[in-house]
Amino acid sequence: MSAWSERKLIEKISKGSKGKQPGVLLSIGDDCCELATGSSSLISTDTLVESVHFDLTFHPPYSLGRKSIAVNLSDIAAMGGVPRFVLLSLCLPEDLKQEWINQWLEGAFSMLGEFDCSLVGGDTVKGRQLVLGITVLGEALPCGAVYRSGASEGDTIWVSGILGAAGAGLALLNHEKKHSGSVDFSSYRSLCAAHLDPTPQVFLGQELARSGYVTAMQDISDGLATDLAHLCRASGVRAEIESDAFPMTRETSAAADFLGVEVEDLLLRAGEDYQLVFTVQAGAEKKFIAFMEQQKQQLTRVGIITAGNGVFLQKQSGTTEISFQGYEH
């Protein structure tokens, strides 16, 4: 006997997928679901594994449910697309509590609701390890999806939001796990939230696509050093970024000091920021800034695209290659 009931779980999932579901022609309960799709669809799948991608000892199920959906929506955000439909594939250990699953689902539904996404399918199986597989289906805006491959020499490189917060939050949570009572979390609230409950930049991604000036884009999941390297490889270009330009908060540098780690590692290599890195067409910077003026999210120019390949970090001490130095899941 398992601690959770598959029937109850499927009922909860089915209930959560009822009601206002634009574009869902046939919902959960048949061999497939049937969806009204546009002429082009964006699709992505991402899997979170217990003790690899999340730590059950400090990740509350509600925020993990939100994050499980968020990291997938972030892939749609990175194309400037509109997320529409989500499928769950849950592999759950027998001893997992029904209450844990209920809270995870509530979190997942709350994130789906924030972005008007419909849960349209799912599969639940028993396994020895908790594995959360999510597939998201979306559509590009009429202006088209933004690929990784469009950056050219002279384009400027930008990031949204701040870097390093999620990495600092995770490091603090891990530190507290090892040395109970050592971390004063009241000083690091936003860092922990950045790890536990990140916000996918869906609306910002769409606005960037709409601007018409963004030539390439991707989300920052494995750290800027790795994610920008992907963009450079896809575009066949080189990125030169400046260490002084990185957007961060005092909380992050305080956390780095407290933990005794390099702040640069948090900013460039820790990953999971779920912000966007993108390039703006050479010469279009002013028009781009004017277009984005209404946008509340912080946008920071961090470098420039040049001929060549790889990602290079410019510091006062010199220039070093940092391609693919991010976190590998």
Add this chain to the structure above:
Amino acid sequence: MSAWSERKLIEKISKGSKGKQPGVLLSIGDDCCELATGSSSLISTDTLVESVHFDLTFHPPYSLGRKSIAVNLSDIAAMGGVPRFVLLSLCLPEDLKQEWINQWLEGAFSMLGEFDCSLVGGDTVKGRQLVLGITVLGEALPCGAVYRSGASEGDTIWVSGILGAAGAGLALLNHEKKHSGSVDFSSYRSLCAAHLDPTPQVFLGQELARSGYVTAMQDISDGLATDLAHLCRASGVRAEIESDAFPMTRETSAAADFLGVEVEDLLLRAGEDYQLVFTVQAGAEKKFIAFMEQQKQQLTRVGIITAGNGVFLQKQSGTTEISFQGYEH
């Protein structure tokens, strides 16, 4: 260090997804892939877990790769749809051999090739247990998808192919695992193949949809007793099926004798046949048979839809309810 390399794996997946890929606007290598979709899309996801859904001691990786895709294509077949795109979510233990993964992928690609499906995305993560998650995206024929919910009183109930072969094959393989050398596999080749390497009834499902006489359909994955019960519940009807009518082969009854199990359990409850169960519009039986004449696959009428609910088995000894007596994954 794991026994397999994620880079190699991703390279293999990317390579296998290259070439002629109709409808793929952007393939693997960006945050999402972009697909040309019709106005309506069918989508389904299915997860296979080691030691729950398959046994690595006797399931060769090549046929498991084929089967992993096949069971998902079967969901599209059950709607009378055309499978088009597949995404993989592979959770692989560190000690899994690269060669095992290579053969699994080869099997998966061979099944995808048989049905002109494109692999368009994937995610590979490390985990303690082998978990194979597959998502398939397809489209309905212009005549529309066939749902589970369309059966009415007076419709006749049909199944494709033969029943019980996969269940018998699995029971034989399990018997041999416990009592090495006890099973003469030369007598049971087709039964073992039915378990290890089932064929999804994609083309038959389309032909049945095209006929215009099929009112409800689903695939037989959990056994006729359970799958027909799903169809009845969705349609709000009762099914009466006749024990004497079930299509089977002598191999299956011989296996049942050898194993000391009830042949009825294999036919109705063992599951994994991946055949189709469907209902034909009341009064349209002759026209349906005429339409399907060109079709080579065996089709057998096994009962009739009446008012009420549940699935009832008629035997010489009387009538008993068998709803949801199938295998629960």
